Structure formats: C-alpha cells, structure tokens
Amino acid sequence: MMNRMLWALLPLLVSCSSQKQLEYTTPFRMGEPYVQPYVTATDTDISYYEVMIPILSLDKENAELQQLYYKGMQLPLQITLKDIGNVAIARYTPKDIAESQGTDTRQQSEKNDTAGQATVPFPFELSETQAVISYVQKDRVKYAELNGIRLNPAVQLQGDTEYSTY
Numbered sequence: 001m002m003n004r005m006l007w008a009l010l011p012l013l014v015s016c017s018s019q020k021q022l023e024y025t026t027p028f029r030m031g032e033p034y035v036q037p038y039v040t041a042t043d044t045d046i047s048y049y050e051v052m053i054p055i056l057s058l059d060k061e062n063a064e065l066q067q068l069y070y071k072g073m074q075l076p077l078q079i080t081l082k083d084i085g086n087v088a089i090a091r092y093t094p095k096d097i098a099e100s101q102g103t104d105t106r107q108q109s110e111k112n113d114t115a116g117q118a119t120v121p122f123p124f125e126l127s128e129t130q131a132v133i134s135y136v137q138k139d140r141v142k143y144a145e146l147n148g149i150r151l152n153p154a155v156q157l158q159g160d161t162e163y164s165t166y
Helices: 002-015 094-102 105-115
Strands: 028-030 034-039 046-058 064-070 073-076 078-082 085-092 130-137 140-147
Touching: 046 064, 046 078, 046 094, 064 085, 073 085, 073 094
Parallel strands: none
Antiparallel strands: 028 046, 034 046, 046 085, 064 073, 064 130, 078 085, 130 140
C-alpha cells in the first residue's frame, strides 16, 4: 500500500522541482550587457551600479522580462529608452552586494524565518561576468544566461546624489 502511494506521488514531486532550467533560445534578442558604476561629485565611492542590457528585439506580447540574477542578487528589471535604444536596467548599490555576499545560507534562513518570510536561496552558480535573466512566456517563467558582462569606467553623477529606485 505504501509503495503504491509513493509511486503515485513521485511524478508530482518530480514536476515540482525547484531546479531552474536555462533556455538556449529566447523570444527576444539582446546586445552585449555591461555594468555602469556611478559616483557622486563630492565622493569617489560608488553610489550605485546599473546593469544595462541592450534589447535589440522584444515582442512584449510573447515575453515579459522580469528579474536579473547577478552576483548573488535577484534584481528587478525595467525597460527604458536610452540614447542607444531600448535597454533593460537593473540597479544595485555596494550595500546590496555586501548583503548578498556577506550572509551565508544558514544565516539568511534564520533571518528570513524570524521575519516570517520564506527562504529562497540564490538559484544559480555564476562567474563575475555572468548573469541570468528571467522572463515570462505563455504564463511560464523561463531563464536565459548572459555571458561577457563588462565593467565600464565610473560616471560622475550631477545634481542629486541620492540613490533612488525607478
């Protein structure tokens, strides 16, 4: 009896796997991604970074860009029109990097449990020049890898130096 129940539940358990599979073809085309650091006029420390992903083509009815997984962080993406065309941008601060790299999984689990939140470990192993972009296609979340992310020289901010979200 127990074996029958186990065999009946096995397909359900396998289909609920938390492993994220990378797609090799996407319904959009991207240019070469890069990271742009920004500094204030009065301080040489980095204020924030923007990961810029040029979007060469994207049918918004067929796919919607969601998140960027980069350096242990999960960052929201926003599509913006820049001088170079449409760009997907994810912003983060040096503090975000320190928090993502300074907390091991056990500490993060304890921190999330005390806050009443579910623990979600970073799902990908990536090098310094890799990231993963998530997108929704036909009500399914899919993932594509980005390679060759370069770091541009810092740009000095003019005016308001306060980091803000979109």
